[in-house]
Amino acid sequence: MDEEYDVIVLGTGLKECILSGLLSVDGLKVLHMDRNDYYGGASTSLNLTQLWKRFRGDDTPSENLGSSREYNVDMIPKFMMANGALVRVLIHTDVTKYLNFKAVDGSFVYNKGKIYKVPATDVEALKSPLMGLFEKRRARKFFIYVQDYETNDPKSHEGLDLNQVTARQLISKYGLEDDTVDFIGHALALHRDDSYLDEPAKDFVDRVKIYAESLARFQGGSPYIYPLYGLGELPQAFARLSAVYGGTYMLNKPECKVEFDDNGKAIGVTSEGETAKCKKVVCDPSYLSDKVQKVGKVARAICIMSHPIPDTNDSHSAQVILPQKQLGRKSDMYLFCCSYAHNVAAKGKYIAFVTTEAETDQPEVELKPGIDLLGPVDEIFYDIYDRFEPCNDHEADGCFISTSYDATTHFETTVKDVVELYSKITGKVLDLSVDLSAASAATEE
Amino acid sequence: MPSRRRTLLKVIILGDSGVGKTSLMNQYVNKKFSNQYKATIGADFLTKEVQFEDRLFTLQIWDTAGQERFQSLGVAFYRGADCCVLVYDVNSMKSFDNLNNWREEFLIQASPSDPENFPFVVIGNKIDIDGGNSRVVSEKKARAWCASKGNIPYFETSAKEGLNVEEAFQCIAKNALKSGEEEELYLPDTIDVGNSSQPRATGCEC
Numbered sequence: 098m099d100e101e102y103d104v105i106v107l108g109t110g111l112k113e114c115i116l117s118g119l120l121s122v123d124g125l126k127v128l129h130m131d132r133n134d135y136y137g138g139a140s141t142s143l144n145l146t147q148l149w150k151r152f153r154g155d156d157t158p159s160e161n162l163g164s165s166r167e168y169n170v171d172m173i174p175k176f177m178m179a180n181g182a183l184v185r186v187l188i189h190t191d192v193t194k195y196l197n198f199k200a201v202d203g204s205f206v207y208n209k210g211k212i213y214k215v216p217a218t219d220v221e222a223l224k225s226p227l228m229g230l231f232e233k234r235r236a237r238k239f240f241i242y243v244q245d246y247e248t249n250d251p252k253s254h255e256g257l258d259l260n261q262v263t264a265r266q267l268i269s270k271y272g273l274e275d276d277t278v279d280f281i282g283h284a285l286a287l288h289r290d291d292s293y294l295d296e297p298a299k300d301f302v303d304r305v306k307i308y309a310e311s312l313a314r315f316q317g318g319s320p321y322i323y324p325l326y327g328l329g330e331l332p333q334a335f336a337r338l339s340a341v342y343g344g345t346y347m348l349n350k351p352e353c354k355v356e357f358d359d360n361g362k363a364i365g366v367t368s369e370g371e372t373a374k375c376k377k378v379v380c381d382p383s384y385l386s387d388k389v390q391k392v393g394k395v396a397r398a399i400c401i402m403s404h405p406i407p408d409t410n411d412s413h414s415a416q417v418i419l420p421q422k423q424l425g426r427k428s429d430m431y432l433f434c435c436s437y438a439h440n441v442a443a444k445g446k447y448i449a450f451v452t453t454e455a456e457t458d459q460p461e462v463e464l465k466p467g468i469d470l471l472g473p474v475d476e477i478f479y480d481i482y483d484r485f486e487p488c489n490d491h492e493a494d495g496c497f498i499s500t501s502y503d504a505t506t507h508f509e510t511t512v513k514d515v516v517e518l519y520s521k522i523t524g525k526v527l528d529l530s531v532d533l534s535a536a537s538a539a540t541e542e
Numbered sequence: 543m544p545s546r547r548r549t550l551l552k553v554i555i556l557g558d559s560g561v562g563k564t565s566l567m568n569q570y571v572n573k574k575f576s577n578q579y580k581a582t583i584g585a586d587f588l589t590k591e592v593q594f595e596d597r598l599f600t601l602q603i604w605d606t607a608g609q610e611r612f613q614s615l616g617v618a619f620y621r622g623a624d625c626c627v628l629v630y631d632v633n634s635m636k637s638f639d640n641l642n643n644w645r646e647e648f649l650i651q652a653s654p655s656d657p658e659n660f661p662f663v664v665i666g667n668k669i670d671i672d673g674g675n676s677r678v679v680s681e682k683k684a685r686a687w688c689a690s691k692g693n694i695p696y697f698e699t700s701a702k703e704g705l706n707v708e709e710a711f712q713c714i715a716k717n718a719l720k721s722g723e724e725e726e727l728y729l730p731d732t733i734d735v736g737n738s739s740q741p742r743a744t745g746c747e748c
Contacts, residue, residue: 136616166653184735195618197732315733322733326621333616340607341586346614 100373102128102345104522105366107353107380110138111332111508112499115515116379116522118190118338123523127344128373129336130366134349135329136336138381139482140502142169142329142441148399152478159476162401163443169327170399170441173502174433174450175511176201176321176416179314180307182512183331184322185529195334197325199439200317202412206284207419208276212408212470215284215418217318232274236281239271243305259299267298281305283420287506289429289454290421307509321507323414327441353384355496363495377522379497382485388498389485395504396455398464401476402447406434413438413447416506419467428454430467431506449474454504455481497522549599551718552622556644557629558637559611562667565701566629567603570711575702592715599722601715620651625661625718630679632666632698638679638687645691661717662694665710670700 103125106117114136117129135141143151145158145165158165177183179200187193204215208227216222228236247253257267268278282288286304293301311320324330340346350368355378358364365374382389409415417432424430430453437444451467460479468477487498500514519527555563564585568574571588585605592601604623609615626648630637645662654660666684669677681698688694695717697710 164653187735193735196735198735199732317733322735325732326618330618333618336616337586337607337609337619340609343608345612346609347612348614 100128102126102373102375104128104377104379105130105373105375107131107355107366107378107384108138109133109136109332109336109348110381110499110502111140111328111335112511112515112518113138113379113381114332114335114339115186115512116518117344118192118335118342119519119527120522121339121342121344122190124342127339128347128366128375129339129344130347130350130353130368132349132351132353136333136348137172137329138332139383140171140173140328140332142171142327144168144170148478152399152480162475163446167437167443168441168446168448169329170448171328171435171450173328174397174431174452175328175502175505175507176319176323176414176433178307178507178509179311179317179320179322181311181507181509182516182529183508186512186515189529190335190338192334192338195337196330198322199325199414200315201319201321201323201414201416202317203409203415204284204319204321205409205415205417206280207417207423207470208280209423212406212417214410215319217312227280228274228277232277235272236277239268239273239281240305240309242271243302244309246302246306257298259302260297262298263295264298264301265294267301268294279420279422283429284418285309287418289505290427318412319416321416323435323439325440327435327439355380355385357494361494377495377497379499379518379522381499382487382501385489385496385498386485388487388489388494388496390488391483392486392501393484393503394455394481395452395484395502396457396460396463396481397450397452397479397504398460398468399478399480400449400451400468400471400474401442402449402471402474403445404472405436405447406432406449406470407472409434417467417470418506419470424466426453427456428504430464431504432467432470433506446475452504491521549597549719549722550602551599551624551715551722552602552604553625553627553714553718554604554606554620554623554648555627555629556606556610556648558631558634558640558644559608561629561631561634561637562701563629564605566665566667566699566707566710567605569701569704569707571603573704575704594716594719597719599715599719601711601718615651617651620648623648623652623654624722625663625714626652627663627665627714628694629665629667630684631668632679632684633668633671633676635678638666638684641687658692661721662691663710663714663717664688664694664696666696666698667701669698669705670703 104127106113106129109131121127145168146156148170149158150156205212206215213227216225245253285308286301308320354367355363356365363378365372405411413436415434419430421429433450435441436447442448449471451464457463460481484501486500491497497518516527571590587604590601628641628644649657688696695713697706699706
């Protein structure tokens with residue numbers, strides 16, 4: 098330390114590591130610090146010992162679970178959409194060379210007390226009991242419209258301006274039933290509540306398109322992919338990118354304190370009696386808690402099991418969506434499952450998560466509908482964490498604070514936050530659109 | 543012509559900042575040396591095709607990318623290594639003393655299934671400096687340490703002059719291959735996300 102940097106980044110969460118990587122590639126001098134002795138911050142993956150220490154207060158996990166290091170338990174469980182924004186970032190930065198991915202086996206939806214597979218093919222769709230026959234025909238017309246819709250081709254709009262027409266109006270045009278709307282809105286467009294219905298339909302249509310394109314990308318049983326060894330690999334991969342381009346890394350730096358000048362502008366960071374100077378500070382909410390405001394809470398349960406989630410066709414990795422209406426809640430609830438097949442647990446073990454936007458202070462009671470679907474559980478940990486948004490003026494104080502991770506099932510909002518922060522920090526726009534088609538072109542060769 | 547099966551072997555290089563880890567890699571793979579010292583910038587991993595007996599395999603040599611300077615290597619860096627190279631500077635007693643820390647850190651982070659027999663190779667670098675007059679770690683002392691840690695193979699090199707670098711990496715490759723063969727890793731069928739193949743520094747010697 099005691100040096101001068103363009104940017105000091107605090108916290109090695111996924112967002113911060115992506116930003117570190119991008120800024121270092123841009124030629125900025127970056128110092129990246131974390132109070133923990135591991136990468137990932139709130140979005141890390143913990144081994145068994147770390148998990149026990151954090152949730153049980155001791156460091157002696159049950160011996161029958163296998164060795165500690167065989168476990169990589171995600172603290173923010175999400176799957177990556179195969180055609181989604183995070184994949185674009187990975188390709189854009191060539192960080193894929195540090196990682197290995199597997200397709201997620203299946204995506205399921207909870208409806209009237211039962212779990213159904215979200216159809217991955219036309220054949221599956223025809224057989225699926227989620228819709229009656231006539232409803233399937235109406236839904237098919239809707240899907241064709243979505244598939245053919247191109248922003249820049251007015252002919253494909255069929256007279257509808259999706260920036261004006263609401264999702265509800267679009268759905269009404271195709272005469273879809275409530276159950277179908279629920280299914281499409283929550284299991285395909287992955288909305289967490291129903292507020293999207295009264296907003297312009299563009300976002301809704303785009304989301305359904307991403308889902309379909311992600312399904313087609315690897316033709317697995319779901320639109321998702323997931324890294325071997327868990328999501329904690331992602332921040333480490335981006336951190337390495339930053340280091341390769343000159344970023345300096347300091348883990349295990351307690352009490353990183355941001356220093357301000359008389360005008361309230363950030364000028365550096367002090368830790369262990371040493372101060373590094375900088376022009377800008379980037380951090381997660383926990384490092385500048387007086388510049389963020391609480392915007393919600395996420396409730397979650399982390400479970401270790403010896404079997405897959407029942408009724409998921411023995412999927413080694415799966416997502417189950419429980420739409421809010423099915424549970425009488427304001428937000429959807431999600432089940433995630435991954436296993437030794439992804440090298441995140443010992444042989445024969447599965448890690449399951451139940452997660453939702455918290456509506457009470459009692460996660461045990463609130464998460465029960467999801468936990469009941471899991472069957473027998475070897476170990477279970479409950480947690481509620483607050484979500485924060487920045488409320489500072491970054492132009493005045495030079496601080497760029499990320500938003501906490503939400504309960505969504507994927508990383509689209511995560512990357513959106515990163516892209517916005519990147520623009521604020523550098524004044525440049527991050528263009529991720531070209532790379533994927535270039536990658537697709539490479540695939541076709 | 544006997545058929546050739548390709549194998550990918552991961553080798554990681556550990557040691558204090560400034561002992562010449564990146565230079566060793568570059569000398570071996572690219573036959574290049576740079577006097578310009580900056581705490582490693584731009585080094586990532588390099589690949590080299592190596593033939594051993596009738597088999598062709600790819601050595602993937604991972605640099606620390608400078609993250610070792612403040613003890614900030616992540617567990618992902620260590621995972622799946624087939625051989626671990628420990629480098630020190632013969633002109634720096636501190637870098638030699640820290641070999642023990644690096645070896646122990648590796649065993650903790652990588653958690654090899656057979657820690658007693660995991661293959662290490664130790665390299666004492668920079669034997670060229672001042673014609674050897676500023677040397678502070680004797681060869682005898684280094685060899686004794688290597689012997690005490692399970693007879694770790696030992697080499698003295700000059701990345702600058704290219705002395706003994708090839709020999710050291712031949713040994714590394716041999717040990718990595720032996721380790722890679724014995725380890726029956728569970729390799730799930732992964733998918734190619736970016737279809738971005740890492741351009742290889744082809745240095746195949748047949």
